[in-house]
Amino acid sequence: MKFFVVAFALAAMLCAATRVQADIPQGETVRGIRCDRMEGTAFHIHAHLAIYDRGRAVAIPEDIGRPLFSQCFYWLHTHTPAGIIHIESPVVRTFTLGEFFAIWGEPLSRTRAGDARVRKGEKMTVWVDGFRYGGDPNGIELHQHTDITIDVGPPAPKPQPFTDWKGQ
Numbered sequence: 608m609k610f611f612v613v614a615f616a617l618a619a620m621l622c623a624a625t626r627v628q629a630d631i632p633q634g635e636t637v638r639g640i641r642c643d644r645m646e647g648t649a650f651h652i653h654a655h656l657a658i659y660d661r662g663r664a665v666a667i668p669e670d671i672g673r674p675l676f677s678q679c680f681y682w683l684h685t686h687t688p689a690g691i692i693h694i695e696s697p698v699v700r701t702f703t704l705g706e707f708f709a710i711w712g713e714p715l716s717r718t719r720a721g722d723a724r725v726r727k728g729e730k731m732t733v734w735v736d737g738f739r740y741g742g743d744p745n746g747i748e749l750h751q752h753t754d755i756t757i758d759v760g761p762p763a764p765k766p767q768p769f770t771d772w773k774g775q
Contacts, residue, residue, distance in 0.1 A: 631712035634677030638706050642679035647697035654692045654753040655769040660723035661760040672710045683707045694749055704755060705745025715745055723759040732763035
């Protein structure tokens with residue numbers, strides 16, 4: 608009996624891991640954004656994203672937009688866990704936070720940013736360059752040094768500006 612319980616538990620974990628991996632794009636085009644062998648050079652800017660879940664920082668993983676087995680770069684990607692979004696595209700166009708989340712494989716709405724979800728009686732506060740943003744966060748445009756903070760639940764103090772661009 609113990610064998611079947613352990614086998615069932617391992618199968619459940621494997622299915623959960625497979626589902627999560629399946630949500631993350633693996634090199635296919637996402638919302639018109641390709642995954643190319645090299646980073647684009649026609650358009651190269653950086654934005655910053657910070658997410659807080661009830662006051663605790665949520666990690667923005669390194670290598671978002673860099674699929675492990677596809678060996679390519681989406682035009683929106685990260686290199687480090689600092690929250691800096693690299694926009695390196697072969698075409699000049701406006702990109703959005705919603706496109707970045709789609710490449711990340713995480714949900715974004717007025718009540719959710721990845722695993723950070725609004726609970727009953729709470730709200731999600733979005734800040735763009737130090738100002739409250741009242742629209743759909745998917746539509747936030749990414750420009751050079753756009754600084755985005757998403758705060759789920761209390762508290763939601765005005766964030767300190769991000770300044771650690773390291774020459775980017």
